Every structure is written in structure tokens, then in C-alpha cells.
Amino acid sequence: MAPPKNAVDNAAVDALNKKIDSSLELIAKMLALVQDIYADARKQKEAISQKPVSSYASSSSSASAWDPPTKCEALSLARDAATLARAHGTKISLLMINEPFTPTAIQKVVTEMGAPIMSLATAAAECHSDRYTHHIRQELTRRCASVLEQMQHLLNAIPRDGCVVPEAQRVGGAGSGGSSSRIQSKAMADRGSYTKIGILWAECDGLVAFANKGIDGYLVQVVNQLAEQLKDEQEELREWGEEEDDDDDDDGTGFDDGNVSDSGYDDEDGNEGGAYNGNDAAQAMLDALMNTRHIPADDPNGLRPRLETALKKIRLVLLLCRAIVKRRLTKPAIPTLPTPTPEGQVAERLDGAVAALQTVANRFEDLAAAFYKLDAGEVDTVLGQCLEAAVTVSRQLSRPWTAPSGDAPGDAFTEWATKFESEMQVTPQEA
Numbered sequence: 001m002a003p004p005k006n007a008v009d010n011a012a013v014d015a016l017n018k019k020i021d022s023s024l025e026l027i028a029k030m031l032a033l034v035q036d037i038y039a040d041a042r043k044q045k046e047a048i049s050q051k052p053v054s055s056y057a058s059s060s061s062s063a064s065a066w067d068p069p070t071k072c073e074a075l076s077l078a079r080d081a082a083t084l085a086r087a088h089g090t091k092i093s094l095l096m097i098n099e100p101f102t103p104t105a106i107q108k109v110v111t112e113m114g115a116p117i118m119s120l121a122t123a124a125a126e127c128h129s130d131r132y133t134h135h136i137r138q139e140l141t142r143r144c145a146s147v148l149e150q151m152q153h154l155l156n157a158i159p160r161d162g163c164v165v166p167e168a169q170r171v172g173g174a175g176s177g178g179s180s181s182r183i184q185s186k187a188m189a190d191r192g193s194y195t196k197i198g199i200l201w202a203e204c205d206g207l208v209a210f211a212n213k214g215i216d217g218y219l220v221q222v223v224n225q226l227a228e229q230l231k232d233e234q235e236e237l238r239e240w241g242e243e244e245d246d247d248d249d250d251d252g253t254g255f256d257d258g259n260v261s262d263s264g265y266d267d268e269d270g271n272e273g274g275a276y277n278g279n280d281a282a283q284a285m286l287d288a289l290m291n292t293r294h295i296p297a298d299d300p301n302g303l304r305p306r307l308e309t310a311l312k313k314i315r316l317v318l319l320l321c322r323a324i325v326k327r328r329l330t331k332p333a334i335p336t337l338p339t340p341t342p343e344g345q346v347a348e349r350l351d352g353a354v355a356a357l358q359t360v361a362n363r364f365e366d367l368a369a370a371f372y373k374l375d376a377g378e379v380d381t382v383l384g385q386c387l388e389a390a391v392t393v394s395r396q397l398s399r400p401w402t403a404p405s406g407d408a409p410g411d412a413f414t415e416w417a418t419k420f421e422s423e424m425q426v427t428p429q430e431a
Helices: 010-049 074-095 103-112 114-126 134-156 195-242 278-291 303-327 343-372 376-397 412-423
Strands: none
Touching: 010 103, 010 114, 010 134, 010 343, 074 103, 074 114, 074 134, 074 195, 103 114, 114 134, 134 195, 134 343, 195 303, 195 343, 303 343, 303 376, 303 412, 343 376, 376 412
């Protein structure tokens, strides 16, 4: 007598569950390994950023041992692993919801997922900072860990009872609201899986895109993001400097704009004498505090010329960012990455330059805060720190990659960096 059409093959289900358990155990081990690598990469990167800015340009690669390159290229391996993880995850998500439930088919795909699991961990382990930079090492391990976590979630979602995933649990779990969910992947529209596979897709696609950018492409992105941060700070300072002091709005009655609510100075709450409620009072106090941040009309502390100097220096740093991208981070200026040999200290110089540039952006944030406090002394101190950090960046990258020492011939950017350093000095007219 033939078994019922939808009968559960208990032996096959047991075998599938054992395979799921062993795969989850493997993921847990590899994930712990990758997370340890990430923690170390983050620690090393933070150590660079916390060094005095003056030490960036004089760093030496002798502090770390050189790891000879292997046949494994970390970014390519990670990209291929993410592509496989996406494909296998898609198969599993479809098999989980389609009748009849086939534990043997799912077990086969789960077994195949072992390859990308191991490859993701291997890619993270092979991404040595002296070849790829600390920045790339941290970002790659973070992304590999994210993919492993989403693979873990997907495997945990495989039914253990030999039945397909119930309809109510296919989008974010039972009772999630179905069509109201914010995450609607293409798989859902095409009888696909549910939210977990959509997140796995996103993480895999992100890792693939990151690997395809390459080391130089990612660092260009980092420099451009820092340039955008500087542009925002520049615009914020410019707008702040253009705002007029609101003290002239006093009409002689003893009231100013701080006493006016957004809806107008009306006795809407029945208060006598035009009194305003607690919320209006708080807003008025906030407005008053904001107004005192403007440069007074007589500018007793000489803040306006300092502001003009700061805006000029930010413009120069933005030019530096563009010059770095063009002259040091794009081909043919930049050598093949990851670096095949330690000569030139390419990875270390890149780490130092990016860390110094991040310091520049942070210093200009501090400079804005000093201006808001109308503290000329603090403005001078922080502006000096900004200029020091900016000069450090140009010095770190002034020499070509093939000629890192001062006695080697330079190039057009070397000459430009010398002029930049001169322009970053505060002249007596600017002081």
C-alpha cells in the first residue's frame, strides 16, 4: 500500500535536522572567529586614530610583522562566498514554502552552504592589515560576520517537523501584519520566502558590492564621505556667520521675539497680561540661547575675521581631498592592492592618511562648537589643531607610493602638497 501523499518521512526529517544542527554549529564557530578578527581590526584602527596627529607621517612599518601573501585573495573569496550564500539561501527559502516538503532536497542545499560558510571565515582571516589596510580589514570582517549571522537566522527558520512554513509566518512571522510589513522582497511577490531571505540578500549584495569596489574604490568612498562632512561643516559655519543679531528687533516695549510663540503672542489659553505657558517659556529660553550664539554686531572678540580664515582653510582641505582622490587613490597613481610586498608602506600610509583626515573632520566640528561659544581663544587653539591635522594628511601622501622617502624624486602632487602646507599657515593678516 502506497504511503499517503503528504506523509512525513521521519527518517529524512531527522537527517535534515541533524544536518541543520551541525551547520549551525559550524556557523557559530566561524562567526566567533570572524567577530574576534573584527574586534582586533577595530582595536588596531582605533589605536591609529588615537595617536597624536604628528606621529602619522613618521610611522614605520617595522612595528608589525609582514605576512607573505597567499594564493587566497580575500576580497575575491568573500565576493564568491557571498554570491554562493545568496544562491543557496534562495533555494532554501523556496523549498521551505513549496509543497511537498522535501527534507532531502533541503538537506542537500544546507550541506552545500558549508562551502560559503568556510570561505567567509577564510576571507576574513586572510585579510591582513599590512596588505589591505586596517580600514578594509574591519569593513570586510564586519560584512562577512553580517552574512554569517543572516545565514544562521535562515537555517534556524527551516521547519523541523517536515511541513512547509505556514502562510501566516512567511512575512516576518505569524501575526506580523503581512502586507503592512516594511520589508517586501521580490521573493515575496513571486511566492518567495519571507523577511529573513530578503535581509540575507541585502547583506550578500552589500558584501559583493564592497568587494567589487576594491581597496582603492572603498578608500575613495571614505575620503569623499569625509569631504561631504567637511562641506556640511563649512555650510553650517557660513550660515551661522551670515545670521544677524536679533537684538535689533527690540521694539522698546521690553519684549523681543523670544516672547513670541510660533503661533503668535496671543492669550489663547486665557492667561492674563499676555503670559505664556510653560512650553512657550521653554521655547523662548531656547531661542534666547540660540540668539546669543551669533557674532555681535561690534564683534569685540574679532570672531568674524577668524571665521573667514576658517572657511578659507576648509575650502583648501576640500581641494586636498579631491587631489588625494585624483593623485593618490586612483589608477595609475596607486599601486596594485592588496600590496604584494611591504616596500613603500602603502597600507600603513593609507591607514595613517585616512585616520588623519578623519581627525581633520572631527577638529572642524570642534571648531564650530568654539565659534558658537564666542570664545576667540578656543577658536585659535582648535583652528591650529585643524591646520596641523590637515598638513599631516598632505605630508603622509606627499611622496609617490614608489618613492616614500624624502630623498626620492617627487611628482606633481608632491609640489602641490608643499604649496598646500604653506597656504595652511595662518598669516598675520588672517590672525
